[in-house]
Amino acid sequence: MSHPATSTTDVLVVGGGIAGQSVCEALRDRDADLRVTMACEEPRLPFDRVSLSHLLVDGKDPEELRLRPDGWYDDHAVETVVGDPIVDLDPDAGVATLASGGAIAFAHAVLCTGSTPLLPRLPGVELPGVIPFRGPEDCRTIRRAAAAGTDVAVIGGGLLGLEAAYGVASQGARATVVHLSDRLMERQLDDPAAELLEPALRGLGVTVLLERQTRLILGPDRARGLRFADGEQLDCGLVVVAIGIRARTDLAASAGLECGRGIVVDDAMVTSHPRILAVGECAEHRGTVYGIVAPIHEQARVAAETLVVLDAAGPGMEVDHGSAGPAPGVPAEPDVGEITGGRTLYSGSILSAKLKVMGVDVVSIGDGDVPPPPGAPAADGAATSAAVHDRAAGVYRKVVVRDGRLAGAILVGDVRGHELLLDGVNNAIEVPDPLGLLADASQASPADLPDGAQVCNCNGVCKGEIVAAIEEHDLGTTQEVVARTRAGAGCGSCKPTVTEILKVVRGGRVDEATYLCPCRKQTREDLAAVTREQSLESVSELSAACGAGRDCGACKPGLAYLVSEVNDNRHREERHARFINDRVHGNIQNDGTFSVVPRMRGGVTTPSELRRIADVAERFDVPCVKVTGGQRIDLLGIQKEDLPAVWEALDMPSGHAYAKSVRTVKTCVGEQFCRFGLGDSMAAGIELEEMIEGLYTPHKVKLAVSGCPRNCAESLIKDIGLVAIEGGWEVSIGGAGAGTVRQTRLLARVDTKDEALALAIVFLQYYREHGEYLERTAPFVDRIGLDVIREHVLDPERAAALMERFRIAKAACDPDPWRERYAPATANQFSDLDGDATPIGPPDRAATLPLTRVRPTTPEAPDARA
């Protein structure tokens, strides 16, 4: 990274801040060959100044805020000059002079000189102990002072000032915010929004003094306090000034470039000299100097395109860059073409910010219709606003409409729907019903965003790009999505949205930290590998081998499934690793009793079975008899010790209505009776259930067979659904009828019932082998992808292998665990230990449960709890 006395480059980037880095990256995205040199004034490579407040709060090493590691600059052939400011610029000659005396000859230069903190011209502002809030050095000073218990006064109640105060308060020191205006963050927030910040400030011990004009900083040797215009004084040991920024234009001005509040640039980011561009906080575009990060990245992309065009045109050539259309938020006039030659030009940015202020979520977008500062002219025309304001909950949500179009929004405490609103402001959508929009926004999720909606405002990444990247590259974690798309790699505030989109695309499941044993951070793959390699046959062996399941034990049922699946059910069964339902073969209820559901394949029964069930219900005084959603009969409220006797009296096999296993195959009447029936759904359902019953699965699996596309058995919301159609059957998978309702996705159409059953079984086996424990088929299908599943289950060779493993596993599974009534699997499987001769009853449910037991069999029983 050394540089000769005079070096030559195609593009000289002047300034090593976020803007300079962004220009380098945007340029390299478009051109790998241009020689690029970045000159950094500060003695370090670019860091993330937006995250500076983190340094203050957690004392992070500034190195951790580096935008890119050293190696990036070598890898991307970006020459860097560090700690050697450029002191002179000659645009006509194309030469920049460094403070060290060296020089850089350039074809084009981009000024990214940023801004300096605005310091008020106050008596005493030059005293020691008066600092801006700008660099890592300032953070260190503030932290040191706060740690020593020094009282800190922060002049400025804007975002930066509040961040400084938060940093001080988080160190346990007293902070006082002194603000000229009558409300905090007055440029972004109106009165009700600003008021909501006050409880959070108070909670952190930050004092706020509004409408205080500081007259002088008290000395004499160092800052000792502030005196205000009204004569009042505030004692303090450190004064942090955070009243704003000023664009750094001195280098540009001395080079003869046109400067106003910033270096004036056109829509191509070119200054008044055709070979010099400017980007970032130093640039003034259409009268606006942007002080937030998102526009910087937009400008950098435009500047990079301009540089590529200029380079292609050759040295000294004049290029008409054309002009961009109207600013975002202004509806484009029809029939006015843009002379951009397919290029992106800059038309300005909607100012928007999403941040946490004192732990409160705040979003400000565009025109918040906030009262203008005293003396400033009011905005043109009257705005229509709709707002909800809940002081108790600390929530304020407001949308602003001008001339019938969405102009801005303020969200405090509840920022749901901010992506939708930002997109609406950018596109100046028509809003006939502001209250309706407010309601819609609170319901909005990233799933509702149009593909073109920008999610990452820092790096300009749209939802569609994120979705495409996830699908194309099979991304499973937020980290992967950020790395590939750069969405969330800027300020990071959109990362939760990125995660939400990932969840939507992956069907509610994100891979981050999917540990089968969370205590030991072991995944299913890790544990399956250990099980296979060491030929382990039981949970105990697995626990001994790697510790899984020994800490809290909650994952043991998952381990038990894993061990059984890897061993094709020829594992060593250990009941301590099974949930209580699988130890006593009933479903535990809220009072510790169990439910008993006898086998009733396809939901088809007989008079004699019904008679037996009725007899059992009466004989055992069963509290509740209920027909289930899966077309079975449920006897509820059975004591554990009564289970074997109830099973014996029923003389029916288990219906498996308690396990993470194949549950029920629901059927409609079908062609046996139904005048619309196209297939024998009852017979097919019964046959299917017989083929698969008793098999454990990663999560419960519910199936249905419908005899025609009227779908009366609800096949399309089952894990596996079969539907008879004219001339064949449809097999579809991954539906869900509870929680998030999902329709199945068609796996295949086949000609015969036998093919349909075989396909259902092959998919079931694929799910058994690849599903995460407690992952239902809906998220499973989303995670794996229907195409991948088809590749496996429709390929004859793979399907045959899956079917073979299914047969082995099925042969080894227990078709009726209720036979343990004859041969208990463990000591006292259903009974208590010895104890009092007259044991007291079960826990008094009246005292512990809000629910009243339904007892339809004894409606006349007096309710003791009344």
Add this chain to the structure above:
Amino acid sequence: MPVPESFAPVMTDDRPATPSALVAAGYVAVGAVDDVPMLEGRRTTVRGRRIAVFRLPAGFAAIDADCPHAGGPLHDGLVADDCVTCPLHGWRIDLTDGTVVGEGARVGVHDVVERDGRIYVRPGAGDGIAGACAGHGDGTGACGPHADRPGARGPSLDGAAT
């Protein structure tokens, strides 16, 4: 494996050495060692208290049988080396001291001794503390009004019957 310190009362021999001495000291025989399978729990009732007895690699442990959350049967829970997870809503209870992980509540811990292949239990003096509702003072540790609080501390215990 090393014996956790908290199991010291179970494992040390300062307890009465013979069954008759144990009974004299207030212990009650609740069954044979093999009546409780390894890493499982079984319930007993001693002097009116429902007590869950667990067989662990390091010895036996005994705590109140009813979960302080919603009265769930802790003896039916999943048992790890020194922890049980309630089968109803996944509350986790440390078997060494009866504390509920992450809840500030506690269940009663009881003395349990193995002698000559039999298990002896003596109800402890202390009651459980239902930290979230100490005001109930009914000594059961049961806490009705809070039974509806989200309790998914463990795995999804999806137990719908159909």
